[in-house]
Amino acid sequence: MAVEAPQINTKGKAQNTYDAIIIGSGISGGWAAKELCDKGLKTLVLERGRNVEHNKDYPTANKDLWEFPHRGGMTRQFLKDNPIISKAAGFGEDTAHFFIQDKDHPYVQEKPFDWIRGYQVGGKSLTWGRACQRWSNFEFTAPARYGYGLDWPIRYDDVAPWYSHVEKFAGVCGHQDGIEAMPDGEFLPPFDLNCVEAHVQKRIKEHFPDRHLVQARWAHITQPTETHLKLGRGKCQARNLCMRGCPYGAYFSSVSATLPWAARTGNLTVRPFSVVHSIIYDEQKNKATGVRIIDAQTKAVTDYFARIIFVNASALNTNLILLNSTSNRFPQGLGNDNGLMGKYVAFHNYRASVNGDLAGFEDFYYFGRNPTEPIIANYRNLHQQDTDYLGGFTTFMGAYRQRGNTASLTEEIGAAYKEALTQPGGWRVYMYMQGETIPKESNHVRLSTTDKDQWGIPQLITSVGYDDNDEKMIKDFLAQSTAMLEKAGCTNIKQNDSKQAPGLDIHEMGGVRMGHDPKTSLLNKYNQLHHCPNVFVTDGACMTSTGNQSPSILYMALTARAADHAAKEMKNGNL
Numbered sequence: 001m002a003v004e005a006p007q008i009n010t011k012g013k014a015q016n017t018y019d020a021i022i023i024g025s026g027i028s029g030g031w032a033a034k035e036l037c038d039k040g041l042k043t044l045v046l047e048r049g050r051n052v053e054h055n056k057d058y059p060t061a062n063k064d065l066w067e068f069p070h071r072g073g074m075t076r077q078f079l080k081d082n083p084i085i086s087k088a089a090g091f092g093e094d095t096a097h098f099f100i101q102d103k104d105h106p107y108v109q110e111k112p113f114d115w116i117r118g119y120q121v122g123g124k125s126l127t128w129g130r131a132c133q134r135w136s137n138f139e140f141t142a143p144a145r146y147g148y149g150l151d152w153p154i155r156y157d158d159v160a161p162w163y164s165h166v167e168k169f170a171g172v173c174g175h176q177d178g179i180e181a182m183p184d185g186e187f188l189p190p191f192d193l194n195c196v197e198a199h200v201q202k203r204i205k206e207h208f209p210d211r212h213l214v215q216a217r218w219a220h221i222t223q224p225t226e227t228h229l230k231l232g233r234g235k236c237q238a239r240n241l242c243m244r245g246c247p248y249g250a251y252f253s254s255v256s257a258t259l260p261w262a263a264r265t266g267n268l269t270v271r272p273f274s275v276v277h278s279i280i281y282d283e284q285k286n287k288a289t290g291v292r293i294i295d296a297q298t299k300a301v302t303d304y305f306a307r308i309i310f311v312n313a314s315a316l317n318t319n320l321i322l323l324n325s326t327s328n329r330f331p332q333g334l335g336n337d338n339g340l341m342g343k344y345v346a347f348h349n350y351r352a353s354v355n356g357d358l359a360g361f362e363d364f365y366y367f368g369r370n371p372t373e374p375i376i377a378n379y380r381n382l383h384q385q386d387t388d389y390l391g392g393f394t395t396f397m398g399a400y401r402q403r404g405n406t407a408s409l410t411e412e413i414g415a416a417y418k419e420a421l422t423q424p425g426g427w428r429v430y431m432y433m434q435g436e437t438i439p440k441e442s443n444h445v446r447l448s449t450t451d452k453d454q455w456g457i458p459q460l461i462t463s464v465g466y467d468d469n470d471e472k473m474i475k476d477f478l479a480q481s482t483a484m485l486e487k488a489g490c491t492n493i494k495q496n497d498s499k500q501a502p503g504l505d506i507h508e509m510g511g512v513r514m515g516h517d518p519k520t521s522l523l524n525k526y527n528q529l530h531h532c533p534n535v536f537v538t539d540g541a542c543m544t545s546t547g548n549q550s551p552s553i554l555y556m557a558l559t560a561r562a563a564d565h566a567a568k569e570m571k572n573g574n575l
Contacts, residue, residue: 026123030254058245238368
């Protein structure tokens, strides 16, 4: 892909004009680039971080743990200086290069909120969890059915063909299970359950017939197609070192898939080190005409221009950029006539987990390091509200053998102890929740009027917290998951509520939500700003509610759908 060098001046509007500009190069931004470039649009991708190229910039991908100075850990000084980012799942000495450092990107926590970020070409697509469950119509209709939120302007059938479109290209493994609450997709062969996971699956089916434990639906190539091979992407090797960057291209990321595909069209330009200040609005033309950036290294200001703009900076940054895009027409932020931008921010609740021991199966083991986890589809509040709270939860689970067969030893020292550590121990089983949270106007982000970042842009204030609905869901999850482990024969079952702040597990959503009515929403059914339709928002900021499934595959589908609509509208002269 062409990578543009920093510009000191604009050098004339013509040189800086494209058909489309995309802000952000992560999961949704990469998809916007692929789709728009495929349709012949000259496309500029703006990324605030450094450039990253597949394989070339995966410095730790093939290192053994003993090759790291601190065996994968971080120094006490680093942890002291970075109390937020060092909490992130998968963060360590082997992956730190794909995450920010706290001091470089400050924000204001009005309530505790752990904002996890990775600024580079590819964004967090290099470090995401890779779970890919489809939403069902239950999630698209629940806010209206149960009266806890705004009605989505789309339904499952609107998105289903786009789910298929992105699944085939990304490479998603899974099994056709026929579950109403988690529709089937275009799957590659799944990873097998190990013997204990299969045992738990059987026991759940026997004792809880309305609950379905199934093989993982994960963005890993288990059997590459011709499309994957064209990009040099191969089969997952079950190393479970994904967040270092996969040299096989086996898990989906912008860097291994969508951006290289877009580059092959000859229509893509990527400009790293581009901190977006705002979107430029032309009050005579009644539309957005460009994007103002500040070079991350030189601090030089440059304007770029295009007929359409896709904002895919990740949910909270997208809110920040739009709120900072002010004009006489939009003094509260671009398209923000109703004053709702930045409000109704929500997230996924990961606080609760259970684990236990399972006796037996000592003569069984498993091959490789499975990078996926089995899923129990949501079984709460589907056809009707059957709990004292709203929403539902996905349950991820797994079973593994502990290291060391040391139970019969009395001393943790000596040759016998060291020998015992080389033998597999007993089996443990775990479950953890990914719970829906209910969007509320009080959960919001806004711009600081006093604090600015190193580029002179207002810092974001986060004011997002849990509520009583979340507490009730946690209580129910712990009780139900414990009951399932008990029926599976587990002992020594322990329940845990981490009490972690929102944001830590990255699935922040909302603030620029979709809806039917411009009075109550910011975006229409095609992800266009109601009051500035040549600007599209297709990352997590667009979400009207959170559902319980992992959202990234939905962002991909919504982005592909919006890009198709944008190209057609441009062709018809409407944009």
